[in-house]
Amino acid sequence: MADLFSAQWMNRFQTEWNNESELADALAKIGFNSTIAYGIDGEDAPRGVLVIEGGKAVKSGAYAGEEVNWDLRASEESWNKWIEKGLGMMGLGMAYTTRKLKFEVGDYGAMIKDPRMAGPFIKSFTVMGRV
Template sequence: MAELFSEAWMKDFATHWNAEPELADALSQIGFNSVIGYGFDGDDTPKGVLIVENGKAVGGEAYNGQTMNWDIRASEEQWNKWIAKPPGMMGLGMAFTSRKMKFMVGDYSSMIKDPRMAGPFIKSFSVMGRV
C-alpha cells in the first residue's frame, strides 16, 4: 500500500473516486470543480491534491504549489481511523468542532449545509478506504 496522500496513493484515490457514482456523478450534476489538498495537521503544506473537473477526478498528485479550493488536514492517526471506519455527518461535525479536522482553505460550514456537497464529502471517506 502506498504512503497516505503520496502521489501513488492520490492517483489510486482518483480512480476510486471516479468509480463511485455517489461522488463523481453526484458532483458532476452540480458542476463541481476543485483542487482539494489533503495533508497532516502541523505540516506547512498538504501532501497530495486531487484535481476535480465537473465532478470527475482528472488528476491525483503530490502537492507542488497548486492553488487549492480546499485544504483538509488532520493527524495521520485520525486519517487512518476515518479510512478504517468512515465517519458520518455527526462524526465529521464533531471532528470539525473539536479541531481534529481543519480546513486550511475552504469553508466547511457552507459546504456541509449544502446536501449536494455534504453527501459526496462524507462518501469520500469510504472511498479512501478502498485505496
C-alpha cells in the first residue's frame, strides 16, 4: 500500500472519488470547485492535494506549494482509523471539536451547515477506505 497521501495514494483516491456518485455527482450538482490538501497534524505542509472541478477530481498528487481552499490535518493514527472505519456526522463533529481533525485552511462551519457539501465530505472518508 502506498504511503498515506503520497502521489500514488492521491492518484488512487482521485479514481475512487470520481467513481463514487454520492461524492462526485453530488458535488457536480452544486458546481463545486476546490483544491483540497491533506496532511499530518504538526507537519509544515500538507502531503497530498486533490483538485476538484465541477465535482470531479481532475488532478491529484503530492503537494507542491499549490494555493488551497481546504487543508485538512490529523494525526496519522486518526486518518488511519477514519479510513478503516469511516466517519459519520457525529464522529466528524467530535473530531473537529476535539481538534483531532483540523482545518488549517477552509471554513468547517460553512461546510457543515450546507448538507449539499456535508454529505459528500463525510462520504470522502468512506472513499478513502477504498484506496
